[in-house]
Amino acid sequence: MSADQYRRQLKQKRKQRFEAERKVGGFRSEESKKRADADKARLAASKTKSPSTFKSKMSEAERAMKAAEKAGKDASQWQNKVTQYSNDEISLSEKIT
Numbered sequence: 001m002s003a004d005q006y007r008r009q010l011k012q013k014r015k016q017r018f019e020a021e022r023k024v025g026g027f028r029s030e031e032s033k034k035r036a037d038a039d040k041a042r043l044a045a046s047k048t049k050s051p052s053t054f055k056s057k058m059s060e061a062e063r064a065m066k067a068a069e070k071a072g073k074d075a076s077q078w079q080n081k082v083t084q085y086s087n088d089e090i091s092l093s094e095k096i097t
Helices: 003-047 051-096
Strands: none
Touching: 003 051
């Protein structure tokens, strides 16, 4: 392949890595927010005297934790893609030089 083709591929990989990094940040932010929501729900459950409200708040906390875990897994998957794109960039850069 020609140097121009490698440069185009490098540009594409950089763009993909940038987008993947953006997604990682979004999922990490979502994970943090959901964990905070779960903590708030647990705190509200601990303050209530009503059994039904306690059960409701604990269910809310459980849902928020599951959402946080999913966001964490998604962030991890996208982080793996970032690593892959970075390695591809390095390989392409070496081919250009």
